[in-house]
Amino acid sequence: MTLSFGKGVPQRYYWDMRIRESWEGDAFDPECPTRVILDRVGDKWTVLIIEILDDSPKRFGEIRQAIGGITPKVLTSTLRSLVADGLVTRQSFGEVPPRVEYSLTDLGRSLQAPVTALRRWAERNVAELIDNRDRQAEIDDAQAR
Secondary structure, eight states: OOOEETTTEEHHHHHHHHHOTTOOOOTTSTTOTHHHHHHHHTSHHHHHHHHHTTSSOEEHHHHHHHHOSOOHHHHHHHHHHHHHTTSEEEEEEOOSSOEEEEEEOHHHHHTHHHHHHHHHHHHHHHHHHHHHHHHHHHHHHHHHO
């Protein structure tokens, strides 16, 4: 039986993380909290938000407009998660009307290169992947007959 601490971190990992400063996870272990991080950074909205915030702080509306297709509810939820994970900061200014800006933390900036590489790979290879899917769908259709 595994006990959980905090946000679902199994006991054996909880203690390892507290004892060692340079603790590293094992993403192939189903109980490792590294999988939570992979889930976060593998999310399409996270990838796009990290890219949008690359050069300067942005307001909610600027992020939403730049991404396109994201609902306010999903953007709010994703930004809250990124803030909680320490990838993004939220700065509220005491102005009327209220102004809030989001920017990358140092940890968030360290994610930029891998996220940019993933996005660029997707953009370069999307046509080939779609062709492959179409070919596979034709094969599946032919086999179903």
